[in-house]
Amino acid sequence: MARPSDSDTNLPFPILIGDIGGTNARFALLVDAFAEPRSFPIVKTADFANIDEALQRSILDTTSVQPRSAILALAGPIEGDEVPLTNCPWVVRPRDMIGKLGFEDVVLVNDFEAQALAIASLSDTDREKIGGGGERPAASRAVLGPGTGLGVAGLVHARHAWFPVPGEGGHVDMGPRTERDYQIWPFLEPIEGRISAEQLLCGRGIMNIYRAVSAADGDDPVLATPADVTARALAQEDRAAIETIALFSTYLGRVAGDIAMIFMAKGGVYLAGGISQKILPALRGPEFRAAFEDKAPHTALLRSIPTYVVTHPVAALVGLAAFARMPERFGVATEGRRWKR
Template sequence: MAIDAIEPLLVADIGGTNAKFGIASTHPGSGEVNIYESRSFPCADYPSLEAAIHAYREQVLGEWPRLACIAVAGPVLGDQVRFTNLDWQVDFKNLKNTFDFSELFLINDFVTQAYATLYLPSEHLRCLRPGTPVPETPRLVLGPGTGLGVATLTPFGKSWMPQPGEGGHANFSPVNALQREILRVLTTDNNYISVENLVSGSGLERLYTAIGQVRGEEVAPLKAAEITSSALEKNNPVAAEAVNVFLSVLGSAAGNAALTLGAFGGVYLTGGILPKIDALIDSSDLVSTFEDKGPMQSLLADNPVYLVTGPTPALAGAAHLLIDRLGLNTHSYC
């Protein structure tokens, strides 16, 4: 549906590591959303979300937007929001007043990731497992970064209802002997091991160290980026195994979530890590662990799995969500 040009929108994706901002506008007539003035700021450099927004505002030319959608990495259950993997807190009313927003949506970051899947062009999706989505059932969106985000998108009339979740904090359940050994090693320091404890940036580092112990090899600590680089270059067997276990646990968690939520409308994997290791996914156990659900495997038989490869999907999702919520645009799934 074509829409008229609207005033610029502030969109933001605030994760545990980086705060990403952009200004969104729509093309007159076509309604196509464009993101410009994109900037990324390390969260560790700022004491608060407000400080990061001020830093962005100083770099933006032109009129400051009065409509905003800010996605944050944590549960949003009221006016007071605490980040899960970052020592920041947000007060909705204070944030709105400080920056003179006439409309502010403060939402979970994976709500915007989920909403973006409605508008992603085909070239920003790679099919990992073909299938046919079941009409009128939810889509599942999840992805690792600083943490493991999870959300669903459910058809509701002629629109879609995004629903955030905290599935990354469900407990890790091993599916083979190696994973049981990894769990044994990890529980010596922590009695509760979540999926996010393995499927995230720090989780990959944790897996690498644990597999070294299981294999009886002394491994020097590596950052997540170093582990993925070593796995891609095929010069470190422990790194390669850590990445495969990482993808295996992600696939299993995705299958569990799809069954739990009845999300047979497609699974979309996103986040900052997966596109960087795209070359390793097809040879991994991700798809096989997604499918391996015993007597309920048939329910996943036609559920397609996609990798989101496009840039800043959360910013685009935030823009579309804000436009739709304000009644400036409509989107039908029919």
Template sequence: MAEARVGDLLVGDVGGTNCRFGIVRPGDLQASAIETMKDDRFAAFEDAVAAYLEMTGARPERAVVAVAGPVRDAAASLTNRAWTIDAAALARRFGLGAVELVNDFVAQAASLPHLPPDALRRIGGPEPRPDAAKAAVGPGTGLGVAALLRAGGEWLPVPSEGGHVELAAVNDREAAAFAQIRRARGRVSAEHVLSGPGLARLHQALHGGAELPAAQVSERAAQQDPAALETVRIFLSILARFSGDVALTFGAGAVYFCGGVLPKLIGFVDPEAFRSGFEAKGPHAEMMRETATLLVTSPVAGLIGCAALARQA
């Protein structure tokens, strides 16, 4: 059970499927008393916070919470869940001196300089340059995108809703699948394809039949099912190209893959093929060859990012 200590910080990482919480001591970045909770257990986010505090006995003085959705006027609505989170309401209910809400991928981006080497796995390409701009791309329940830029000796996170940009097909097979997704969704955003639900949607568009959950698509691919293997291969090809576009957009020297989908598919990644798609940017191919691609394997990167943002405040 966590003790109440002066200056304790509650950190939270709230996605469309899970909430993760921890407590950070003053001056630290690593959280203790980490708990992960299924969103479906709670009618509202405040109920999840209350359950965590009761479970751990923690009595933090302030909070930084990363939310899977845009933050405006100290409030946020989750993109993939009917939750509204209000900083002032959280402060009142739990007696917190200050509550800061940030986009979840702002927190992911803020964590990147502070991750230990064993929390990163390089996907081909070069080692990252320490002071180069960084981009975070995360297929999960949705698709998060953010950047971290160096300015005046400080790391500055840049929020983005880049996961909702339009996605382009590059061959007839993709074009046919995208046409089906467009008829069903009205448009083809990157998130419509490059997410857990997107993997399921892509498989159905490519192969018909009932929509399989993403977990079943990856399980069938692991069993060498040809249809599932094709879906995963096309998904990874699109992800490589999209992440290259993100690197160009932010002038990033490295792209870090976060979220829950790619770790489950990493065994299918051919680094050479992935880098080929990532680097295929015409006149900027040489610059792309110097841009690193890495998988973030730490499940608590978002909490580290929240602590880093609190330290900068």
């Protein structure tokens, strides 16, 4: 099975696209370049021993239109012929998919590459603007996604194409700035002596902040899950929960502003993932945007950059579908990440 050069980017239709996370996997089928994606029911990864079984039973056995190709977005680096997923026991083996499931062509990309591809394709109905700033259509963009972890990617426009830039920006250092930060920072849970952005800006990060706020005030934490904290905060029913989500919004704004400067993202910074959608009422408040813009001596620059919350329920599939239809529009490197029969 040869691996073709990057210049050979067109995959044969029908194409199966998939966004595979630690808990859920979402799939859709593109019959041709003009058809709307046909979605399948969400797959719970825990219900299947491996991805091949999940694809066979949940997709291939349920449709008369059999895909010839697959483009799958995975959480984690893609190296070699066996790609383990970060938060579930599945291991993706493209050669086995070709040999056992009948695919002719398989491409693997990083999950936040798919999110970056999506932000080149979203309409105004699929995003909500937070704060000021004006979008520059061909300027660089960035996407952050607080969820199980904190994903970060850039999107750079050059040579009439969009180039996704994946990375591990979610693991940059975070430090205290305000008096309140200095009060709660000693109670945060570090990893090997440091606090990364992901330790604050994900599901477990909500709990880290909540427990630190409670400890700093000498209180016992009574809420047990991120969903509890978020619900009580949005309902204005728990003081510590309210402060937790306000601080979460502030810290997300700080990191988003840093990423905006790194990518010079004058095309906008996008907040993806389930948490961003769930705390949208809080993000509409002053904390997020104020922290985003508070980047002296570049405050004026940050004020000019728009920020958005992605509201499309399956944005990654939108990005993958756009790439599948018009691969020449995107500079997606497939070397070492594409397998052919």
